[in-house]
Amino acid sequence: MSKAVELIPPRLRAHVLGAGLHAAFALPRPLRRLIAGAPRRIDGQELALDAQLLLKMQALTGSTQLTNGDAAGSRALMAESTAIVDRAPLPGVAVGERTIPTPDGELAARLYRPQSLTEHSPLLVFFHGGGWVIGDLDSHDDLCRYFAKAAGVRVLSVGYRLAPEDPFPAAFDDAMAAFRYAVERAEELGTQPDRIAVGGDSAGGNLAAAVSYHATRAGGPKPAFQLLMYPALDATVRRRSRDLFSSGLLLSDSDITWFLDQYAAPGTDRTDLRLSVLLADDLSGLPPAHVVTAGFDPLRDDGEEYARRLAEAGVPVVARRFEDLIHGFGNVRQAGTRFNEALSEIAGTLRAGLALGGGA
CATH class of the missing domain: 3.40.50.1820 (Alpha/Beta hydrolase fold, catalytic domain)
Structure with missing residues (x-):
């Protein structure tokens, strides 16, 4: 994660990164493809644009880790990832x-x-x-x-x-x-x-x-x-x-x-x-x-x-x-x-x- 992003308080950081993520997903498909890059293919399969864009956005913000070698730190990473992706609770x-x-x-x-x-x-x-x-x-x-x-x-x-x-x-x-x-x-x-x-x-x-x-x-x-x-x-x-x-x-x-x-x-x-x-x-x-x-x-x-x-x-x-x-x-x-x-x-x-x- 970049130093500038790290300096933002955790709750505000999740809000800022979440806003950027959802804004990217709201773009027209050609722009989403431009950000995500060329289609990725492995084992005869092509990665969905949504999945590739998500991975690209994570890479751009430096938040690509699922673990960091420490249980408490890894739990904090997951909590922040959840806050970035999730917006309003599903109603009903x-x-x-x-x-x-x-x-x-x-x-x-x-x-x-x-x-x-x-x-x-x-x-x-x-x-x-x-x-x-x-x-x-x-x-x-x-x-x-x-x-x-x-x-x-x-x-x-x-x-x-x-x-x-x-x-x-x-x-x-x-x-x-x-x-x-x-x-x-x-x-x-x-x-x-x-x-x-x-x-x-x-x-x-x-x-x-x-x-x-x-x-x-x-x-x-x-x-x-x-x-x-x-x-x-x-x-x-x-x-x-x-x-x-x-x-x-x-x-x-x-x-x-x-x-x-x-x-x-x-x-x-x-x-x-x-x-x-x-x-x-x-x-x-x-x-x-x-x-x-x-x-x-x-x-x-x-x-x-x-x-x-x-x-x-x-x-x-x-x-x-x-x-x-x-x-x-x-x-x-x-x-x-x-x-x-x-x-x-x-x-x-x-x-x-x-x-x-x-x-x-």
Whole structure:
């Protein structure tokens, strides 16, 4: 980040950078292309103009980092990035703060409900992304509001414990406790026990997949559906996409290594199925799934291999690669049209999956 920008107080800096970002996205397409540069192509895919413009604007302001080697500093970077992209809260959604009791203490949570929804509805228990280290209820507030309104469901967003203060398996334990809480308190949450889905993005997708697997194998209530957005599912194997998209596309190869080292430090058994569910021998009987990947994402091949394995095991699965987008596109909905289009499709699949599969 330039010295001049660094001198601006953080809150004002986010406002200034946000105004510049949204002004750039409001320009006519030829001017946006001029700023973004020539189309970028990798692996037979062309990066969406909106995604390329976002990356270019980040580069121009010097705010290209997702991590900076320090948990507190990395969390501050994400908070500022959220403030830059997000403008006004999405209207038409009622939001209530809650706490979830667990054996390890209370978790902060938020319950989202479309204001027009008064009857019982499906519920999505949502786990935010951020490498198990960064991110929180605020960083994913817009995404949860959007899913609630666009899919016509309630959303319970869970503030699970973060590493390195609380390393593996703390986040998994919290995610399991949150799902069980939702089942036990279904009536209070405005839903029914057999209409509760789990979902998340990136590390949150990892938690949603792990909850789905372990709840199923435990033989008790299991999710009605799992929404996995560009999930991290195997901490042991380096797949081709991680080399293809190792830098310059928001999530980098070095970010992935750093996040894993914070959550599951060297010496941790990374083959544990609470972390690397893709290593499970048997995926049969798991809830129907929507596995979303992004074409320009180092984690792309993790998600697509998992979708293939689910289908092989007879699990109903919709696998969707948005080949022109980058990791984390769910968090930049307010920046550009292409991100909205993708999320609209995902919300539609979530709505349909719960309508067809809830209670199955």
